[in-house]
Amino acid sequence: MAESKKNLSPPEAVGRAREQMEQLFGKPVEAVSGFGRPKDNGGGWTVTLELLELERIPDTTSLLGTYEATLDADGNLLDAHRTRRYPRNQYDSTQQRGEDDS
Numbered sequence: 001m002a003e004s005k006k007n008l009s010p011p012e013a014v015g016r017a018r019e020q021m022e023q024l025f026g027k028p029v030e031a032v033s034g035f036g037r038p039k040d041n042g043g044g045w046t047v048t049l050e051l052l053e054l055e056r057i058p059d060t061t062s063l064l065g066t067y068e069a070t071l072d073a074d075g076n077l078l079d080a081h082r083t084r085r086y087p088r089n090q091y092d093s094t095q096q097r098g099e100d101d102s
Contacts, residue, residue, distance in 0.1 A: 008045065008075050010035060016075035017047035021067060024080065027051040030064060043073035053085065060089040 008016070018029045034048035047069045054063040066084040071077055 007043075008071075008073070010045075013045040013071060013075060014047055017045070017049060017069045017071055017077070020071075020077040021049055021051065021069055021080060024077065025051060025067075027053060027065075033066065044078070045071045045075075047071065048083075060087075062088045064088055 014032050014035055017035075018032070022029055028051065029049050030052050031050040032047065033050055034046075036046050037043070038046055049067050049069060051065050051067055052062060053065045056062045064086055065082045066086075067080055067082050069077060070079040
């Protein structure tokens with residue numbers, strides 16, 4: 001039986017999430033847009049990834065999906081789901097909320 005790591009570094013956790021998501025969904029990861037350690041996840045990680053869902057020409061019209069992946073403390077994928085689907089050239093107004101709300 002493999003020994004449990006339980007102390008994955010952020011780059012290790014993100015790397016594991018990327019590998020497993022590409023394998024599971026068969027789509028390349030374009031970017032990592034977030035990661036964290038939820039207190040209720042027993043030392044695991046939550047990683048937010050942007051996957052290329054549909055490649056188009058020109059590239060600015062390709063469709064991307066934002067996926068949230070939950071990993072356990074050993075870096076094994078527990079849960080994954082798409083939270084958003086959008087064209088690559090779409091402006092993300094949600095990033096401006098913090099600035100506009102003040």
